[in-house]
Amino acid sequence: MAQIASITLVHTDEARPIIEAIMADNPGVRVMNMPGAVKLDCDGTITVKRASVEERIGRSWDPQEIQLVLVSMAGNLDEDDDHFTLSWRH
Amino acid sequence: MSGTKKLGLRQRYEYLTRGLDWETSYQPMDKVFPYDSFEGIKIKDWSAWEDPFRLTMDSYWKFQAEKERKLYAVIDAFAQNNGQTGISDGRYANVLKLFLTGISPEEYQAHRGFAFAGRHLRGAGTRVAAQMQSIDELRHLQTQVHTISHYNKYFDGIGEFPHMHDRVWYLSVPKSFFDDARSAGPFEFMIAIGFAFEYLLTNLLFVPFMSGAAYNGDMSTVTFGFSAQSDESRHMTLGIEVIKFLLEQHPDNLPIVQKWVDKWFWRGHRLLGLVAMMMDYMLPKKVMSWKEAWDIYFVEAGGALFQDLGRYGLKMPKYADIATAEAEHISHQNWAVFYQYTHAAAFHTWMPDAEHLDWLSEKYPNTFDKYYRPRWEMWAKMEKEGKRFYNNALPQLCQTCQIPMAYTEPGNPTEICFRSTQYKGDTYHFCSDGCKDIFCDEPEKFSQAWLPVHQIFQGNCGGATVPDVLRWYNMNVGADNMDYVGSPDEKLWNEWHAEKLRQAS
Amino acid sequence: MSVVALAPGYESKVEIRDLETNFHGNILIFVHWEEHLSFCSAIAFPLPPGMPFGAFVSEVVAPHYAAHPDAANVDWSKTLWSIDGERKSPDFSASLAANGLHHKSLVRFWTPGLSGVAFS
Numbered sequence: 115m116a117q118i119a120s121i122t123l124v125h126t127d128e129a130r131p132i133i134e135a136i137m138a139d140n141p142g143v144r145v146m147n148m149p150g151a152v153k154l155d156c157d158g159t160i161t162v163k164r165a166s167v168e169e170r171i172g173r174s175w176d177p178q179e180i181q182l183v184l185v186s187m188a189g190n191l192d193e194d195d196d197h198f199t200l201s202w203r204h
Numbered sequence: 205m206s207g208t209k210k211l212g213l214r215q216r217y218e219y220l221t222r223g224l225d226w227e228t229s230y231q232p233m234d235k236v237f238p239y240d241s242f243e244g245i246k247i248k249d250w251s252a253w254e255d256p257f258r259l260t261m262d263s264y265w266k267f268q269a270e271k272e273r274k275l276y277a278v279i280d281a282f283a284q285n286n287g288q289t290g291i292s293d294g295r296y297a298n299v300l301k302l303f304l305t306g307i308s309p310e311e312y313q314a315h316r317g318f319a320f321a322g323r324h325l326r327g328a329g330t331r332v333a334a335q336m337q338s339i340d341e342l343r344h345l346q347t348q349v350h351t352i353s354h355y356n357k358y359f360d361g362i363g364e365f366p367h368m369h370d371r372v373w374y375l376s377v378p379k380s381f382f383d384d385a386r387s388a389g390p391f392e393f394m395i396a397i398g399f400a401f402e403y404l405l406t407n408l409l410f411v412p413f414m415s416g417a418a419y420n421g422d423m424s425t426v427t428f429g430f431s432a433q434s435d436e437s438r439h440m441t442l443g444i445e446v447i448k449f450l451l452e453q454h455p456d457n458l459p460i461v462q463k464w465v466d467k468w469f470w471r472g473h474r475l476l477g478l479v480a481m482m483m484d485y486m487l488p489k490k491v492m493s494w495k496e497a498w499d500i501y502f503v504e505a506g507g508a509l510f511q512d513l514g515r516y517g518l519k520m521p522k523y524a525d526i527a528t529a530e531a532e533h534i535s536h537q538n539w540a541v542f543y544q545y546t547h548a549a550a551f552h553t554w555m556p557d558a559e560h561l562d563w564l565s566e567k568y569p570n571t572f573d574k575y576y577r578p579r580w581e582m583w584a585k586m587e588k589e590g591k592r593f594y595n596n597a598l599p600q601l602c603q604t605c606q607i608p609m610a611y612t613e614p615g616n617p618t619e620i621c622f623r624s625t626q627y628k629g630d631t632y633h634f635c636s637d638g639c640k641d642i643f644c645d646e647p648e649k650f651s652q653a654w655l656p657v658h659q660i661f662q663g664n665c666g667g668a669t670v671p672d673v674l675r676w677y678n679m680n681v682g683a684d685n686m687d688y689v690g691s692p693d694e695k696l697w698n699e700w701h702a703e704k705l706r707q708a709s
Numbered sequence: 710m711s712v713v714a715l716a717p718g719y720e721s722k723v724e725i726r727d728l729e730t731n732f733h734g735n736i737l738i739f740v741h742w743e744e745h746l747s748f749c750s751a752i753a754f755p756l757p758p759g760m761p762f763g764a765f766v767s768e769v770v771a772p773h774y775a776a777h778p779d780a781a782n783v784d785w786s787k788t789l790w791s792i793d794g795e796r797k798s799p800d801f802s803a804s805l806a807a808n809g810l811h812h813k814s815l816v817r818f819w820t821p822g823l824s825g826v827a828f829s
Contacts, residue, residue, distance in 0.1 A: 117508035122411060124430045149491060150418030150426050151411065178213070178259070181267050182274075185414075185433045186407050188505045190512070191256040191441050195213050202512045242715045389715070541749045579747060579829035582778075597752035597773040600739040600815075610749040618828040620741060620750065622815060624793075630725065631793075631813040633739065648712040651725045658727045661737065661755040 117202035119160040119189035122153040129183035135166035151185050159201035160189070217258035222251065225328040239324040243389040246454035250327030253449055257438050264336055268343065275347055275431045282424040283354050289704070292420040293488035294697025295688050297359040299416070300352050300425065301551040302482060304362060306378045307409070308348040309369040311432075313382035314397055315341035321390040330449075333442045334394075340435040347428045354424065359693050361550040361684040364677075368550055371665070372677050373656035374478075374542075376606045380653065381475050385468075387649075392464050394446045400468030400521075403443035403509070406436055407501040409479050416487045444509070451516035458517050463645070469521030470638035474605040477534045481542070484535035484564065485556065493567035498531040523638045526614050532568055533617055536576040537610050543583065544595040545608075548670065550679055552688035555584045575617045592687070598657045603632045604639035604650055611635045627651055729812040736812040738765075738805065742774055743817055744824035751815065762808050763801035770818075779823045789819040 121136065123129040125147070136154050137143055139161060146153040154160065167175045177198040189200030211219070228236050240247075281287075291297070315338050322334035349365075356362040369375050385396040414429030447465075450457045480494035492500075502524075510520045539553075546553040556564065561580065564572045583593045599608035613621045623634040627647040634640040643650045659665050666676025674681050683692050712719055729736060736758050741751035754769055766785055774780050790797050792809055799808045810816070 117511055118504060119508075120505065148411070148415040148418075150415050150430065153411075178257075178263055178267070181257075181434055181438070182270055183434070184437045185430055186411055187437050187440065188508060190444065193213070193256055193258060202508055203515075239715065243713060389713075537749070540746075544747070544749055575827065578827040582747070582826045582829060586778075591776070593747060593776055595748055595752070596776070597754065599749065600741075600751035600753050608750040612746075618744065618746065620743075620746070622741075622751075622817075624815070628725065630728065631811075633813065633815065646712055648714075648720050648723045651727075652723060654726060657753050658737065661735070661753070662727075662731050663733065 116157045118155045119158060119200045119202060120153060120155045120187060121160055121162070121184070121200060122151055122186040123180075124183050124185055125150055125152050126183065131170035132162060132167055132180060132183065134170055136160065136162055139163050139166050153186075159199065161197055161199040164196045213258050216260050217255070220260045220332065222328070225326075225331075233326065237324055237326040239390050240326055243391050244460055245391045245450060245457050247327070247450075248453055250330070252452065253327045253329040253445070255329055255333050255442070255445060257441055259336065259438065261332075268340075271431045271434060272343075272347075275427050278427040279351055279354070279424050287421075287423060288355060288358055289700045290421045294359075294693050295486065295488050295552070295554065296420045296422065297355055297693060298361075298551040298688070299413075299420075299482055299486045300355055300422075301359070301361040302478065302486070303413070304348065304352045305365045305368050305372070305550060306375055306478060308345055308352075309366060309375075310378050310382050311341050311345040311348065313379075313386060315339075315345065317382070317386045317393050317397055320386070321393055324390045325394075330446075333445075337398075337435075337439050337442060340432075340439070344428075344432045344435070347431065351424045351428045358696060360680060360691070361552075364550075364679075367678045372550060372679075373548065374607075376654065376656050377478070378475060380606050381471055384471070384649070391450065394443075395450075395461060395464040396468040396471075398439065399443040399447045400465060400472050401443075402436065402439040404469060404502070404506055405472040405476055406440065407505065408476055408497055410436060411501070412483055412491055412497045413479065415491045416483065416489075419489045419491050420487060447513065447518070448516070451513070451518060462518060465518065466522040467642050467645070470523055470527070470636075470642065471605065473527045473530075474607060474635075474639070477538050477607070480531075480535035481538040484567075485539045490563060494535045495531045495567060498528065503528060522641070523636075526636070526638065529614060530611070532571045533575070533612065536564075536568075536572065537612070538607075540576075540579065541599070541608050541610050544593060545599070546686050547594060548674065548685065550677070550684045552686065552691050552693060554688045555580055555587065571617065598660065600633060601655050601657050602635035602639050603653055603655065604634055604642050606653065606655060607635060609633065609635045727813075732812075736805070736810070736814075738810060738814055738816060740770055740816045740818070742777075743819045744828050745774075745777055745779065747777055747825060747829050748774065751817075756805060758806040758810070759804045761802055761804055762799045765805060766801065777825070779820070779825055782823060783820050787821055789821065791817040 123133055133152060133154070140156050142156060143160065144155045146155065162177065162180060164175055164177050177193055180198050187200055189202055192199045227233060234241065318334045318338035318341060322331050322338055325331055325334065352362060369379060385393050388396065410429055410433045414426050414433065417425040417429060447461065450461050483490070483494050483497065510518065542549050543553045561577060565577065586593050601607065602609050609620060609622065611621050613619045621636055623637060623640040625632050625640060625644055632643060634643060660673055666672045671681065679685060688694055732755050734757060735755035738754050738756050739751040742748055752773060756765065756769065790799055793814050797809070
């Protein structure tokens with residue numbers, strides 16, 4: 115079975131540029147819309163890139179700000195100043 | 205922040221969690237940390253602990269303050285606009301009653317438990333993470349109480365939640381779950397709540413519940429839910445880091461951790477049966493069925509997780525296959541319990557209407573029409589004939605999960621599953637092999653269980669009759685309990701609805 | 710396996726909460742009507758061990774199952790019994806204790822020809 119790395123975000127104006135960045139940077143991403151939230155799934159790994167979000171919001175963005183809109187996730191987290199990535203290693 | 209002289213995230217986190225603690229010299233370390241060795245877990249290097257969120261205290265306060273500001277703006281707006289009149293149906297309020305009496309007090313228990321773990325694990329990184337989670341859990345309780353207090357102005361069954369949590373028969377299910385975790389050592393607590401509950405199962409509780417709140421017009425609950433859930437992602441990460449850390453530290457830890465994973469998966473599965481019932485029966489507008497949620501959040505997400513952890517030799521929890529098979533039954537079996545004991549429950553019940561029955565048939569094609577629809581139709585018919593079905597005796601409870609023994613044999617949904625064992629000359633009964641195994645591993649602990657039915661018979665719950673016991677629960681009989689139809693909640697809801705129609709015309 | 714606990718001698722301090730002596734002279738009996746899942750689980754009663762089995766059936770079991778549409782048609786002389794997992798033919802005139810029931814015994818019974826509405 116494919117291991118799905120996943121991020122669920124609230125469906126708000128604040129989260130929308132992050133959702134768009136994820137969809138642009140993760141080919142093959144699958145989107146599941148729920149009332150109030152959106153779940154984004156990718157096989158193996160899924161990433162949020164700081165630069166892609168900044169491009170969309172026109173200001174600097176700290177990947178830790180994702181905590182304000184994050185609902186859930188699946189995978190091992192790797193976070194630093196430039197990205198927020200979830201992946202399965204095995 | 206590339207291009208600035210600010211420290212990077214990794215460095216900032218290093219400074220927070222490394223070199224701040226010290227080897228004690230006035231007292232031996234083992235006396236300062238007396239709880240972190242008796243469970244048999246071996247830690248060679250605490251500094252190997254890594255929190256991938258790398259959250260420093262200043263960022264923690266900044267983000268939490270921002271979340272609170274947003275939440276309270278929504279709560280205020282909801283109250284100012286009489287948001288309670290805009291929910292999908294008056295029945296929806298019962299979801300909040302179950303949540304506040306059954307889940308919110310466990311946020312408090314989690315707060316206490318993580319405060320304990322934060323004090324008693326000797327690695328600084330682990331302690332920081334556990335302390336943040338402890339504060340989060342307290343915040344969750346506070347925001348939940350605050351949000352739902354608005355509903356308490358209008359609906360019954362809410363105001364006595366802490367008193368009820370400590371006394372009411374079905375609330376002993378979540379209470380004993382957390383009592384069990386909190387009376388274990390700090391490592392078992394971290395695996396029980398941090399890993400099994402937060403990582404493996406919390407999605408099943410919060411995501412469909414909050415999405416359900418959104419769908420049913422309860423914006424205040426959606427907001428506290430998602431606000432709490434944003435902390436939950438950090439907790440999930442703590443959970444997965446704990447298990448990896450323990451398994452990497454010493455091979456002897458594997459059998460201990462596996463045993464805890466097996467135990468707490470099964471206990472969590474039983475506890476979440478209450479959520480299953482809430483999703484399939486109590487939400488007037490449904491987001492997804494319990495079975496669908498189970499497939500996404502346990503079969504799919506749990507499957508990926510255990511495939512990943514397989515490199516340490518950790519296996520899927522024992523009885524995961526049974527739990528997955530039960531996902532087609534558990535919500536129906538639990539709703540049957542509450543329907544027949546509605547006189548003793550602090551929320552309202554009802555039989556599904558035709559549209560709801562068809563939704564259940566569609567979502568549960570293998571089981572609903574065959575095993576449960578006939579029962580609901582019979583009860584609905586009895587209700588119409590003025591012979592509404594009640595169970596007037598007290599149920600047999602499982603010694604481990606404390607739920608009425610209502611679950612059926614694996615593979616045979618027409619027969620109740622009975623399991624039992626002997627300990628020191630006494631008989632103990634269980635709803636499943638999972639619950640029996642948990643008892644048999646620690647009979648010293650579970651033979652002390654406070655089983656509500658047995659306590660009533662021993663004379664410890666206010667008296668011998670049902671009205672005596674309900675009084676001892678602080679239940680407002682005739683308002684808090686019984687069917688939704690005919691309740692003061694329904695009367696109020698119908699008045700609001702009539703008023704809206706009058707204003708619209 | 711002995712219990713893993715912080716306190717030495719934990720096992721000797723355990724107070725079992727549901728000992729027979731805590732039930733004021735009664736024993737705890739669980740009873741379940743098979744093939745009638747309208748009753749969500751077995752039901753529990755504290756009963757004097759000297760109570761005749763016949764009185765247990767007519768005064769405890771029958772009234773608590775009376776709400777079911779099948780209840781009026783039960784023929785107690787044809788009922789099949791299981792006590793703690795063994796098929797038994799209880800002596801209705803003898804006491805619960807004389808019929809082998811003890812504290813926390815489980816009594817299951819089947820009513821041939823009556824199996825509710827689809828076992829409900």
